[in-house]
Amino acid sequence: MDAIELTQISIDYGARRVMANLTVRLNRGNVMVVTGQNGSGKSSLLRVVCGLQRPSAGQVRFIAGDQAVAPAEARQQIGWMAPDLMLYRELTGLENLRFFADVRGLAIPDTELSALLERVGLYGRGADVVATYSSGMTHRLRYAYALLHRPTVLLLDEPSVMLDQRGHELLETVVAQQRTIGLTIIATNDPREQRFADVLIRLEGSA
Amino acid sequence: MSKSLLWRATKAVFVRELRSEFRSRQALNAVALFAVCSIVAVSLGLGPLNRSAELPLVHAALLWIVLLFAAFTALARVFVVEEEQRTAAALRLAAPPHAVYLGKLLFNLLLLCALTVLVAVLAIVLLRMQVRSPGPFVALLVTGALGLVAGTTLIAAIIARAASRGALFAVLSFPILIPLLVTAVRGTALALSGTGWDRCMAPIQTLIAYAVAMFVTSLFLFAYVWED
Numbered sequence: 001m002d003a004i005e006l007t008q009i010s011i012d013y014g015a016r017r018v019m020a021n022l023t024v025r026l027n028r029g030n031v032m033v034v035t036g037q038n039g040s041g042k043s044s045l046l047r048v049v050c051g052l053q054r055p056s057a058g059q060v061r062f063i064a065g066d067q068a069v070a071p072a073e074a075r076q077q078i079g080w081m082a083p084d085l086m087l088y089r090e091l092t093g094l095e096n097l098r099f100f101a102d103v104r105g106l107a108i109p110d111t112e113l114s115a116l117l118e119r120v121g122l123y124g125r126g127a128d129v130v131a132t133y134s135s136g137m138t139h140r141l142r143y144a145y146a147l148l149h150r151p152t153v154l155l156l157d158e159p160s161v162m163l164d165q166r167g168h169e170l171l172e173t174v175v176a177q178q179r180t181i182g183l184t185i186i187a188t189n190d191p192r193e194q195r196f197a198d199v200l201i202r203l204e205g206s207a
Numbered sequence: 208m209s210k211s212l213l214w215r216a217t218k219a220v221f222v223r224e225l226r227s228e229f230r231s232r233q234a235l236n237a238v239a240l241f242a243v244c245s246i247v248a249v250s251l252g253l254g255p256l257n258r259s260a261e262l263p264l265v266h267a268a269l270l271w272i273v274l275l276f277a278a279f280t281a282l283a284r285v286f287v288v289e290e291e292q293r294t295a296a297a298l299r300l301a302a303p304p305h306a307v308y309l310g311k312l313l314f315n316l317l318l319l320c321a322l323t324v325l326v327a328v329l330a331i332v333l334l335r336m337q338v339r340s341p342g343p344f345v346a347l348l349v350t351g352a353l354g355l356v357a358g359t360t361l362i363a364a365i366i367a368r369a370a371s372r373g374a375l376f377a378v379l380s381f382p383i384l385i386p387l388l389v390t391a392v393r394g395t396a397l398a399l400s401g402t403g404w405d406r407c408m409a410p411i412q413t414l415i416a417y418a419v420a421m422f423v424t425s426l427f428l429f430a431y432v433w434e435d
Binding site: 075088100 | 212215216218219220223227230231293296297298299300301302303306434435
């Protein structure tokens with residue numbers, strides 16, 4: 001994916017408008033950071049971009065070369081993680097990754113899945129069921145879910161909210177690597193994460 | 208998406224459902240308990256029934272009523288659990304909608320087949336239900352179960368995000384299932400009374416047509432239901 005164009009995006013919840021007429025373009029290699037108070041629509045914006053939520057108005061266009069990419073095709077290239085993203089608690093970390101690789105049609109050997117778990121800091125815990133993970137470990141598994149298919153569009157919602165110092169280092173590595181293969185959108189209020197921004201958007205809606 | 212990728216994704220969804228069920232046993236326990244309690248309650252309440260011309264129809268009706276309500280208990284779970292445990296978003300983003308539908312349909316079919324065997328055996332033992340034409344009886348149970356699963360799996364996806372799911376599932380499913388139930392009860396009564404294949408073929412064909420119609424309709428509609 002070479003770019004994403006958001007055009008006149010508005011998001012309403014009932015009679016309450018949380019975002020009005022957001023227009024922005026993000027190019028490959030860049031990082032967009034979205035900040036704003038609680039309820040300002042940061043998470044909703046990411047859900048709109050990945051197609052989990054329809055905007056009340058406006059459109060999202062994915063562009064490869066100079067061609068628009070169909071939403072269904074673009075979805076295959078999106079990696080999304082958020083605190084409210086849940087994986088299967090009764091499966092192990094490795095089984096979760098195997099399942100999501102299979103449904104995406106990816107033939108990834110177990111050694112690669114284990115390497116991905118190691119990369120996100122879950123070395124040696126792949127055989128444990130997710131129900132036994134701490135909140136930080138669960139968050140690290142969300143990284144693995146989002147990075148599993150090497151997405152060209154990476155959407156990170158509160159990416160370090162449950163992580164320790166080494167988790168922040170993981171985030172820095174992930175963002176740096178993503179710059180080489182695609183684009184990233186981060187929803188956060190953490191000043192350390194705002195430093196990644198090539199494009200910074202402050203949403204004005206309030207809680 | 209190619210057929211091989213769709214099949215692989217479908218298999219992954221089905222295996223994941225099986226694995227989760229084997230580890231939690233939530234659906235299986237709930238359904239088995241419901242089936243056993245229902246049949247035992249009916250057998251205790253009615254006692255030994257007098258042999259009459261209506262007896263096969265009474266047995267067939269009881270059998271399908273238990274199957275219907277056990278299905279209401281169990282079949283919605285495949286989608287409701289995804290919403291309750293908030294895993295639906297991860298699945299929506301990663302899996303093709305048709306693979307989700309087919310994988311969950313296959314799991315529901317397996318669950319209902321196991322339930323049907325259990326209910327039929329309990330009815331034979333506790334209600335002293337006599338099966339005089341076993342071949343047509345099994346065919347009617349299998350085609351009826353196919354129709355029941357095809358008719359309810361899409362409804363399960365529709366109601367999964369609603370607040371009062373249980374009531375809504377029954378309310379939406381029941382009108383759709385009436386033709387199936389009428390045909391299945393009458394056909395099963397014929398098989399219990401010893402009618403051969405020749406007269407049982409009409410209800411069997413009707414049930415097959417119903418299952419195919421519901422399956423094709425659901426397959427076309429599922430992507431809209433799942434993604435909206």
